[in-house]
Amino acid sequence: MLRDLLVVLLFLTLVCNYVYAVNEPQILDAIEVRSKKGYSKSTAISENPNQTILINDSKENSFNQVLQKTTAVWIPPSSSATNPSIFLRGQVGVQNRFFLEGIALTDGQFNSDHVGLVPFQSLGRIEIYPDGAPVGLNSEGLGGAIDLHLLEFSQSSFGLKSGSLGMVELQSKSSLDRGKTTMVITATRSNEDFNYYDDGGTPYNASDDSINRREHNRYSKLALVPKISLYQTDRINLNYIGANSFRTLQVPGSVSIPSYGNLKQIFHLSAFNFRTWLSSEVKLQTGVFTRLNWEQYQGGTTKAIRSSSPQNESFDKTFGFKNQIQWFSFSPVTLEQSLSVFYETYNFNEGFPKRLSLDSSRIDFPIAVGASVPFKKFLLKPAFMGQYSSYEGARKQNYLLGSPRLGLLWQGEGNGKGVEFEVGLGRYFRTPSMVELFGNGYGLVSSMQLLPETADRGLISFKLDRKINSDLVSELKFQLSYGLVKAHQLIVYVENSQVSKVATNLGSALVQSRDLDLGFKVLDELYLQTGVSWFIGENRSDFSYYQGKKIPSVPIVLVKQRAQYPWGPLDFNYQFQWLGERYIDLANLKKVNPTTEHSCFVSWDAKDLGTFNLELFNLLDTITATSVISGFTTFDNTTGLLGYPAPGRRIYLTWQYPI
Amino acid sequence: MSKSYFKGQRNQQLGIALLLSLLLGCDTPTTKPTTKHIRPLSLQKNNHLVVATSDYHSGALVEINLVENKTETLPIAIYSDAIIRNLSSSPYFFVVNRLGADNIEWGNRLERKVLGQFSVGRQTNPQDIMVIDLNRAYVSRLSSSKLLKVNPSSGGVVKEIDLFANADAKTIESTDSDGYPEMSWMVNWNQKLIIALQRLNTDEGYVPSNKSQLAVLNLENDTVEKIITLTGTNPVTEIKIFKDKLSVGQAGRLNVLDGGVELFDVNLKSLGMVTTEQQLGGDIIDCALLNDSLGVAIIAKNIYGANRNTQLVVFRLNDGEVISTPMDPGNYSLHQVIVDYERKLFYVADRDPKQPGIWVYDIKTLQPLFETKFNVGLPPYHMELTD
Numbered sequence A: 001m002l003r004d005l006l007v008v009l010l011f012l013t014l015v016c017n018y019v020y021a022v023n024e025p026q027i028l029d030a031i032e033v034r035s036k037k038g039y040s041k042s043t044a045i046s047e048n049p050n051q052t053i054l055i056n057d058s059k060e061n062s063f064n065q066v067l068q069k070t071t072a073v074w075i076p077p078s079s080s081a082t083n084p085s086i087f088l089r090g091q092v093g094v095q096n097r098f099f100l101e102g103i104a105l106t107d108g109q110f111n112s113d114h115v116g117l118v119p120f121q122s123l124g125r126i127e128i129y130p131d132g133a134p135v136g137l138n139s140e141g142l143g144g145a146i147d148l149h150l151l152e153f154s155q156s157s158f159g160l161k162s163g164s165l166g167m168v169e170l171q172s173k174s175s176l177d178r179g180k181t182t183m184v185i186t187a188t189r190s191n192e193d194f195n196y197y198d199d200g201g202t203p204y205n206a207s208d209d210s211i212n213r214r215e216h217n218r219y220s221k222l223a224l225v226p227k228i229s230l231y232q233t234d235r236i237n238l239n240y241i242g243a244n245s246f247r248t249l250q251v252p253g254s255v256s257i258p259s260y261g262n263l264k265q266i267f268h269l270s271a272f273n274f275r276t277w278l279s280s281e282v283k284l285q286t287g288v289f290t291r292l293n294w295e296q297y298q299g300g301t302t303k304a305i306r307s308s309s310p311q312n313e314s315f316d317k318t319f320g321f322k323n324q325i326q327w328f329s330f331s332p333v334t335l336e337q338s339l340s341v342f343y344e345t346y347n348f349n350e351g352f353p354k355r356l357s358l359d360s361s362r363i364d365f366p367i368a369v370g371a372s373v374p375f376k377k378f379l380l381k382p383a384f385m386g387q388y389s390s391y392e393g394a395r396k397q398n399y400l401l402g403s404p405r406l407g408l409l410w411q412g413e414g415n416g417k418g419v420e421f422e423v424g425l426g427r428y429f430r431t432p433s434m435v436e437l438f439g440n441g442y443g444l445v446s447s448m449q450l451l452p453e454t455a456d457r458g459l460i461s462f463k464l465d466r467k468i469n470s471d472l473v474s475e476l477k478f479q480l481s482y483g484l485v486k487a488h489q490l491i492v493y494v495e496n497s498q499v500s501k502v503a504t505n506l507g508s509a510l511v512q513s514r515d516l517d518l519g520f521k522v523l524d525e526l527y528l529q530t531g532v533s534w535f536i537g538e539n540r541s542d543f544s545y546y547q548g549k550k551i552p553s554v555p556i557v558l559v560k561q562r563a564q565y566p567w568g569p570l571d572f573n574y575q576f577q578w579l580g581e582r583y584i585d586l587a588n589l590k591k592v593n594p595t596t597e598h599s600c601f602v603s604w605d606a607k608d609l610g611t612f613n614l615e616l617f618n619l620l621d622t623i624t625a626t627s628v629i630s631g632f633t634t635f636d637n638t639t640g641l642l643g644y645p646a647p648g649r650r651i652y653l654t655w656q657y658p659i
Numbered sequence B: 001m002s003k004s005y006f007k008g009q010r011n012q013q014l015g016i017a018l019l020l021s022l023l024l025g026c027d028t029p030t031t032k033p034t035t036k037h038i039r040p041l042s043l044q045k046n047n048h049l050v051v052a053t054s055d056y057h058s059g060a061l062v063e064i065n066l067v068e069n070k071t072e073t074l075p076i077a078i079y080s081d082a083i084i085r086n087l088s089s090s091p092y093f094f095v096v097n098r099l100g101a102d103n104i105e106w107g108n109r110l111e112r113k114v115l116g117q118f119s120v121g122r123q124t125n126p127q128d129i130m131v132i133d134l135n136r137a138y139v140s141r142l143s144s145s146k147l148l149k150v151n152p153s154s155g156g157v158v159k160e161i162d163l164f165a166n167a168d169a170k171t172i173e174s175t176d177s178d179g180y181p182e183m184s185w186m187v188n189w190n191q192k193l194i195i196a197l198q199r200l201n202t203d204e205g206y207v208p209s210n211k212s213q214l215a216v217l218n219l220e221n222d223t224v225e226k227i228i229t230l231t232g233t234n235p236v237t238e239i240k241i242f243k244d245k246l247s248v249g250q251a252g253r254l255n256v257l258d259g260g261v262e263l264f265d266v267n268l269k270s271l272g273m274v275t276t277e278q279q280l281g282g283d284i285i286d287c288a289l290l291n292d293s294l295g296v297a298i299i300a301k302n303i304y305g306a307n308r309n310t311q312l313v314v315f316r317l318n319d320g321e322v323i324s325t326p327m328d329p330g331n332y333s334l335h336q337v338i339v340d341y342e343r344k345l346f347y348v349a350d351r352d353p354k355q356p357g358i359w360v361y362d363i364k365t366l367q368p369l370f371e372t373k374f375n376v377g378l379p380p381y382h383m384e385l386t387d
Helices: A002-021 A041-043 A063-067 A434-438 B005-025
Strands: A053-054 A095-100 A123-129 A147-151 A158-163 A167-176 A181-190 A194-198 A210-214 A218-234 A235-253 A261-279 A282-299 A310-332 A333-350 A357-374 A378-393 A397-411 A419-430 A453-467 A473-488 A489-498 A499-506 A507-522 A527-539 A559-569 A570-579 A588-592 A595-605 A611-616 A627-629 A650-658 B049-055 B057-065 B069-078 B081-085 B092-097 B103-108 B113-121 B126-133 B136-139 B146-151 B154-162 B182-189 B192-197 B214-220 B222-227 B240-242 B245-250 B262-266 B269-277 B283-289 B294-301 B309-316 B322-326 B333-341 B345-351 B357-362 B379-385
Touching: A002 B182, A063 A123, A063 A595, A167 A650, A235 A507, A310 A434, A357 A434, A611 B357, B049 B081, B069 B092, B069 B103, B069 B113, B081 B126, B081 B379, B103 B126, B136 B182, B182 B240, B240 B283, B245 B283, B262 B283, B269 B294, B283 B333, B294 B333, B309 B333, B333 B379, B345 B379
Parallel strands: A095 A147, B126 B182
Antiparallel strands: A053 A123, A123 A147, A158 A167, A158 A650, A167 A181, A181 A218, A194 A210, A218 A235, A235 A261, A261 A282, A282 A310, A310 A333, A333 A357, A357 A378, A378 A397, A397 A419, A419 A453, A453 A473, A473 A507, A489 A499, A507 A527, A527 A559, A559 A570, A570 A595, A588 A627, A595 A611, A611 A650, B049 B057, B049 B379, B057 B069, B081 B092, B092 B103, B103 B113, B126 B136, B136 B146, B146 B154, B182 B192, B192 B214, B214 B222, B240 B245, B245 B262, B262 B269, B283 B294, B294 B309, B309 B322, B333 B345, B345 B357
């Protein structure tokens, strides 16, 4: 407790000390109003630091490949290539939020599909907010945020991707009317079944171990992403974006209890965005959207647990209105105000056994203000978001929650150019999602007493980005950051039977993270990057048996390395990831020992023949890891433990041909 | 001094503060659960309570020394759905790791050591083990139509016993529609193995079929002597012995008050329901006889509702009426009750999510003997008394 207090005091000391230390007036650079490639203005004002990854669609072909570029993101080796589990700065996936052009794709929820709903081929850039969604997005959430942005292209193309685990994908990018209308269509089918080492359910007895096949992983998906520019002038832009996903997939369940099922899902998102300059210095962005998600789960019949053969159906409908105004007229001060209304209905029918059928709705009114205020040599970024949420139907409850935040940015000038120092403090919140309250029919059961979770956050970050006049090293990037999060009434998912989970308020938790990122450009061509992250997550739960334990699924140390080397028409990439030991249960009785993953990507621009991309994941074919359970090291593997067995080596080849 | 000097000094302060904050964050204090200290119990037979604990994700084996009041988590990995059995008058323990692990794990409790582990068939969902000696044991499996006879020390299957092989097909239906008789709890009584046949219809969510039964196996020749049809259905509790009587708690359909506690005499003749769920006021989760005049039961109320609850109730054996409700925790947490006839106490497993543990009750006063529970770490799932 005393140390936590000291850390917070040091944060404040840092802020105060530095504010008073710099008393010389200075002229700040004008805030860049970027429009190239559709950069959001909120990014410029955002109280939260972000990282933008531009996607080179001729060289990069999957989320795994692109997201690994930043140290703040890590993807477990067991993650699928098309719908990866994403951890942002040590926070578990459920805490993170995913957006398409600023519109939330999902609520925070277990097994959320997030990025898998939007085909990777349709994306032009990804904005990552490891430390929380900026208020401009009008979104609640304790964790980080990933905002996907669609690709703008004028060249139609056709693509074919195929590879391991029976994966075949057809890709089509169509540009009509001089690029005013674009459509990305992908059709994917994959088997995803793989061999693994099975311990026979007896970790103490290696004599019955065998190679088995992990089944029931098949899926088919059709995705359509249209983008239509309806009206465009120098000052006005009206467009339509859509995301449609039709999927059938098998849900395999755990290894030890093969309670597989089949899930059908129809997802649709339509949004009309209107942007205009009300004057030369006031910008208005407004939009309406609808988001529909229908899911039907049919449990498979297995020998052992026939009762887990339900047919459940859920239909989530969300309608939203977003409005954002940005004032650049008080230069050098920039102001931002946003207001939204979201109305969501959730219908859930537990078909069998017939225990539950409910309709519920909620309405949210988030309001946010933010500013970017030069002060001495600093840029102050105060922001506030308030939200009123009202639930009706199966649960009646109202909440009024607030999220005050303060960011502080110092950017070097002259000789110090390229140096950046940033501090952020804030309180964040998230109300329970409909799925958490009422269940999703394939693993998560209803938890109607759930309360909102909140978190206090602090972040210190130092960045250096320099060009160097040296024959050996021409570019140097360095980043060091420290984050401290104290969560209250943290919502976690705990098992309440062999085949189901329930969302519950765990109590409080403390997570500290440190990231170190170092990148060089050597000999003008070779780019080398090393990232190291340390996480300390302490469970301060009200549950006595979880108190003082480490937060599960978060490795204590994570190391990443990346090398990129362009050579004529070829481009070589190599990625290495070392995940330190991590607990996989809240009680900290099960620990997975460190694992490594090596991946390699090669792209070839064959001019008239198109481009070819080769992706190799998990080069060393790691399908398992040793584990320690109640102090006992298993002889062989982690069969049946969370995330394991993992698919082994995967190889994919993509050919894209411009039409 | 120049302004730039101060500025440099402040930059140094900034650096030191940054460094300190980073270093301070390197270590955080941890809070460990504390063991409750209660007064010692008298030295009797059954000096240990062995508890399989679980939060449904992880499992642990805990030993409570009832003489020294020590609680210790054993360094033995068990499954998250497991029950514990002990070979009487020996240090050997046997863990039935149920569906998902589907194996038997056994070892020496005094040496804190696992001696063996063997599978009883993937997805067969073992429920109970009755160990006659280290070379002979019987395993009931929910998803198998046959009783398994094993040699625990070698880990080998001796044979599978079809309980209905010699039965009169006209009077006995071997299974319900799902193909399994759902063998569950077992007890060794006078060289006879009594096996509860729940006969649930798993195809429809484990609802009881038309009847449930007890199978009586002669341990000398492994043949079924008879099959007894229970008065109610769905025997969910262990088959418990008190003097010359057996008690079997039957829950019937969940959330429907159609069960009760049935007694059997020494000849396995039914003495009828000694109390019913109607009288108890909820679905039976567990029960036991406290003495010649009283019984205790854990009942569940509103199983599918938001305000679902469990209660500990004490009832009279002569008319089945509830005379006391010693515990009403207000949540769905009470799980098992076992009686220590030597000390005239009974133990109640309380899976309260925030403060789980084991209560000790005095049979005479029907009051907790201590103010606090035995802290066993994870919520207690199954307890057994042993020497």
